[in-house]
């Protein structure tokens with residue numbers, strides 16, 4: 408099969424914000440305890456941080472990592488996780504015993520080691536604006552005041568300088584500690600935003616949007632929050648976990664259609680509120696939880712039985728999941744004008760890119776597209792016009808076999824193309840038609856593919872689903888890239904003039 412992708416540098420959605428390649432780490436299951444933090448393990452450093460895990464995380468090239476939750480944050484008192492007096496507490500969200508031995512300061516050390524920036528969520532469930540502001544004081548102020556002094560006493564002389572702050576998590580969900588109606592949350596979030604920014608005007612704030620399109624209050628919740636908080640926030644959050652519970656690969660591989668429609672919803676909603684308010688301020692989308700998650704969900708998979716670091720929701724990721732993850736990133740890149748932050752949920756053991764054992768790590772299939780995209784999608788997002796055959800994807804309609812995004816570095820003239828082939832049985836040769844530039848160098852292509860959509864990496868066979876070198880050719884100025892069936896290709900370093 409053949410497809411044509413047309414690019415023109417004038418047809419773009421602006422600068423790609425590197426923060427769309429951020430991650431998420433929650434106190435959940437073996438994510439922290441037995442995951443990133445494992446004192447006494449030979450692979451851990453003097454702070455108890457697993458260095459092999461940190462190395463894998465560094466390979467993902469994440470500008471920010473969101474922490475400490477998720478549902479966990481809505482009944483978490485950050486003051487229990489700092490200083491020398493650390494007492495365990497029962498975590499409401501996942502029914503585990505939280506030992507509090509890893510807290511804010513440990514997370515800051517971890518971020519430094521990994522080479523990423525912290526993105527902190529505050530508890531607006533069972534705590535409120537005052538405690539949130541105290542955490543901003545603890546992290547960001549250099550004053551001679553109680554919490555800034557406490558940070559110094561706890562060993563961090565310099566402020567942690569946390570820029571991004573989430574105002575609670577999924578407060579629209581009845582499962583959330585402190586769940587409340589939209590009007591109530593909006594007022595609480597606005598009060599918290601004002602107190603927090605009053606202490607540090609340089610911070611950026613993310614209001615908790617709807618926890619998903621499945622919610623009855625989807626968009627109505629967000630509208631209320633935006634109307635109340637518009638001038639006090641920079642972002643509204645969006646969350647989605649994709650499912651192939653029906654085991655219908657062609658339909659699952661059309662997931663990008665749904666991701667695009669969610670982004671369209673938020674583009675419309677933010678434009679509407681901005682228009683109603685006649686505002687010159689913009690509020691962007693922080694898609695701060697996204698992934699595939701359906702195999703290990705509900706019931707016992709989410710009940711920690713009051714253990715510390717139990718194995719919860721340890722989803723095994725396969726090839727088709729990785730191809731859906733690539734489509735999330737294509738959608739975020741294409742909507743560079745709207746999506747400025749996005750966090751893969753999650754990173755370690757729990758619905759994770761990396762699994763751990765006491766003696767090592769295993770990179771799951773979804774690790775690889777993330778690392779390829781985060782390293783190569785820089786510069787301006789070019790809007791690809793795709794001309795290719797389509798297929799019937801059930802409720803998702805007639806869908807292109809090829810999903811694509813592209814980035815362009817104005818300084819070097821280099822282009823990267825990110826391509827997913829949704830066909831389960833046909834390779835696609837993509838012809839690049841660059842209408843306002845000449846392609847002078849083919850660059851390199853990495854592909855990921857396999858015969859079986861359910862193929863996953865295992866401890867015994869860790870390289871079942873990994874990238875390999877792909878094929879492209881440049882003849883008479885025409886670049887073609889082969890995208891294997893059930894596969895993706897990242898063509899980088901394409902040089903143009």
Ligand code: AHR
Nearest residue numbers: 476477478479576577752
């Ligand atoms: O990422 C797992 C959970 O999914 C998070 O804690 C919550 O925010 C979402 O429902």
